[in-house]
Amino acid sequence: MNFISWCYFPARLAWRQLIFDRTKLAAAISGVMFACVLVFMQLGFKDSLYDSAISAPVKLNGDLFLMHKQAEAMWRPAKFQRRELMRVLGHPAVMEVTPLYLALASFKNIETDVKRTLMVYGFDPDSHIFDVPEINNHRNELRLKDTVLFDEYSRPEFGPIRQLVAAGRNITEINDYKISVAGVFQLGVSFAADGNVVTSDLNFMRIFPNRNHNMIDMGIVKLHPGSSIPQVQAELRLQLNPFIDIFTYEELLRREKDYWANMAPIGFIFGFGTIMGLVVGLVIVYQILFTDIANLRYEFATLKAMGYEHGYFIRVVFASAFFLAVLGFIPGLMLSVALYHLAESQIYMPMPMSPNKVITVFMFILSMCAMAGFLAIHKLKAANPADMF
């Protein structure tokens, strides 16, 4: 018996038996689909969370980044003295350093006067620390007193700032301090902040009168071209006070992601949700396969009496599991794509359906069904022809 008929015949029997009872098939498919959607949503939210967590740091333009050891993430910084950053200038490979000031503040909606929290970035407009064209093009406006740039990817609750600015209605308050919005740029929201504004370091001190120019939240270091970043990092680490962390760009991104994955319980929550989705799906598929075997045990015993081997029935069960996986995955995927679009339009966070995710979830669903099949095959022992006739 060749391999094709070895798989094909049991698979065909499994298929014929699956489509025979359409009601049960529909129930089984919905079960798999449910698990599939649950896993897609959990993974989608998780990835979106991680991606949005680094939407600001990913645009930072620097080689090394200084933060206080107590800073949990950029949105929860710990202040340190500006002179810690200036010490770095002593290293011959360092070309330029820029302090970055960070704070959460309330921004008043120009139209409704409702206040909502966003992230404020303050830095010297002459430095080029953000790789965002609109910020760099508005450098002159940022030099003016009491001006800010607004992130148009912020949540819509802040108001249609681009249109308002174009219409000349650009005066509002941040932290109860009157400012004017000079223009918009594109960055992206995160779970920590619903929106972003950037402003000059001087304006930052005006918005936050109890902040001190000498206490910074982050230091951005640029090296001379051709310097070895890891080497300079290692050398600087020896010079810096032990309460200062120094990261490369990649380390900074990983740290921002890890904050949400580990420090915040959110990574765990989504991981847990994924597992629960798979467990529910597993139980449903197992239940379907198990009752199927129980109902078909006379038929299986008959086939055994005709000379079919035990392995044939194992293949029938696994083929059923495989068909359920595929049949449940396809509508599950379509529904998830629709829900991703819905989520993108509702929570303004990127939720791309990447091929990678599709493959990952399919593998999850396939393993789930295989596991259910594996648990169900012990029931095949009930199909013993000697006990039946």
Place this chain on the structure above:
Amino acid sequence: MSKIIDVRHLNFSFGSGEMERPVLKDVSLSIEKGEIVLMTGPSGSGKTTFLTIVGGLRQASYGSVTVLDRQLIGSTEQVKIQVRQQTGYIFQQHNLLKALTALQNVSMTLEMHDAMTERQRLDKAAEMLIAVGLGDHMNHKPEQLSGGQRQRVSIARALVGHPKIILADEPTASLDKQSGQEAVGILKKLAKESGAAILLVTHDYRIVDIADRVLELEDGVIRSA
């Protein structure tokens, strides 16, 4: 060798120790090629048990059961599977696969071997269904067929692989007199054509006349009737 089934001093009990209940006691019986043997006896006399041992479905440990030159006492699962594949089984209940059509049910017998193409299998199954008079019911599922028609499908299923042995366990029990006689009539005709040995267990005395030989099993002991 023309002895297709040769049983010598077969003993079989259910349970063990104090609970042991002997079912077959020193049963000896041989069946030749082309012979139709009918085994009758009251229920509980061990007929079905005897049939399942000869058919390689049940393991017995005492005596000798040679089927198609293979010893089944103490045999491996593989040997029993080979015997089963050359045996056509007809059950008291039709035991058809309810998800499959009559034609698909019959060709299940032929799917165990690769020798045929799908077309050949279906042609052969169709031929056999025509032979049992179901030429126009081939694509019906079991639930669309009457009891007699179902039993005829299961006869077709048992015979389509040209088995050397046909074992039938009360094939007429769930049928009325007319369809019962039709069914065994077809069975006899087709089996004679292919020269298969038939062992038919029944307590339906209406079909005694098809047999070459009638045996009676009572309390696990064989008596010629």
